[in-house]
Amino acid sequence: xxxxxxxxxxxxxxxxAAGTLFxxxxxxxxxVNYVALGDSYSAGVGAGNYDSGSGSCDRSYNSYPYLWxxxxxxxxxxxxxxxxxxxxxxNSQISALNSSTTEVSITIGGNDSGFGATMKTCVLSGxxxxxxxxxxxxxxxxxxxxxxxxxxxxxxxxxxxxxxxxVLDYPHLYQVPGSCLAGISDTSRSAIxxxxxxIDGVIQQAAANAGFNFADVRSDFDAGHEICGSGDQWLHSxxxxxxxxxxPTADGQEYGYLPEFSANA
Numbered sequence: 001x002x003x004x005x006x007x008x009x010x011x012x013x014x015x016x017a018a019g020t021l022f023x024x025x026x027x028x029x030x031x032v033n034y035v036a037l038g039d040s041y042s043a044g045v046g047a048g049n050y051d052s053g054s055g056s057c058d059r060s061y062n063s064y065p066y067l068w069x070x071x072x073x074x075x076x077x078x079x080x081x082x083x084x085x086x087x088x089x090x091n092s093q094i095s096a097l098n099s100s101t102t103e104v105s106i107t108i109g110g111n112d113s114g115f116g117a118t119m120k121t122c123v124l125s126g127x128x129x130x131x132x133x134x135x136x137x138x139x140x141x142x143x144x145x146x147x148x149x150x151x152x153x154x155x156x157x158x159x160x161x162x163x164x165x166x167v168l169d170y171p172h173l174y175q176v177p178g179s180c181l182a183g184i185s186d187t188s189r190s191a192i193x194x195x196x197x198x199i200d201g202v203i204q205q206a207a208a209n210a211g212f213n214f215a216d217v218r219s220d221f222d223a224g225h226e227i228c229g230s231g232d233q234w235l236h237s238x239x240x241x242x243x244x245x246x247x248p249t250a251d252g253q254e255y256g257y258l259p260e261f262s263a264n265a
Contacts, residue, residue: 040058101160
C-alpha cells in the first residue's frame with residue numbers, strides 16, 4: 001500500500017510540473033479546456049508555491065487558475081507570465097488557444113501602462129514625482145491602452161471562438177488612510193488607487209466591446225484587505241526581493257480573485 005501511494009505522488013507531481021492540471025470529471029460531463037493568459041496577477045506572483053518549471057514567469061500553484069481548475073475538474077494550460085504585456089500575450093501566449101478551448105481568463109494592461117515603474121517612483125521619489133508618474137500612467141491608459149486591448153481581445157476571440165473569456169481587473173492597493181506605515185503619503189496612495197480605477201475602467205469597457213465577461217475584484221479587496229487595511233491584508237507591500245511587491249498573497253488569490261472568476265466563468 002505504501003509503494004502504491006508513492007507511485008501516485010510521483011505521477012501527480014509529474015503532471016503538475018508539466019504545467020497542466022487535470023482533475024477527473026464524470027464520464028457524462030463536458031471536458032473543460034481552460035487556458036490562463038496574462039501577467040503576474042494571473043500567474044500568481046506573490047502567492048508562493050511556485051512551479052519551478054515556469055522560470056521567470058513565476059507561476060504559482062496557489063493562483064486562481066490552478067485553484068479553479070482543481071475545483072472544476074478542468075484541463076489547465078497556464079501560460080500567464082510575470083511582466084507580460086499585451087504584446088507578450090499576442091506573441092507568446094495566444095498559441096495556447098484553439099477551437100477546443102472552452103474557458104479563458106486574463107489580466108493584462110497594468111504593465112503596458114507602466115504601473116510597476118510608477119510604483120517604484122512613488123516609493124523612492126516622493127509625492128510630487130509620484131503624482132506625475134500616476135498622471136502619465138493614466139494618460140497612457142486612456143489614450144493608448146484601449147487599442148492595445150482591442151487588438152488582444154480580438155486575437156483571443158479568433159483563436160478560441162468557442163470559449164467563455166473572463167477578463168479580470170486589478171485591486172486598489174491601499175486603504176486610505178491606512179493603519180500602517182507604507183513609506184508613501186496618503187496623497188500618493190489615493191492617486192495610486194485612482195490610477196487603478198482608470199485602468200480598470202478601460203479594461204471593463206474593452207471587455208464589454210469584445211463581448212467578454214468582466215470580473216471586478218476591487219470590492220473584495222476593499223473590505224479591509226488592501227495594504228494598510230484594517231483586516232487581513234491580501235496584498236504585499238514592499239518586499240525583498242521586490243518581485244512580489246504589490247501583488248496578491250495566496251489569500252488574495254483564493255478569496256479575492258477566485259470567487260470573482262468563478263462567478264463569471
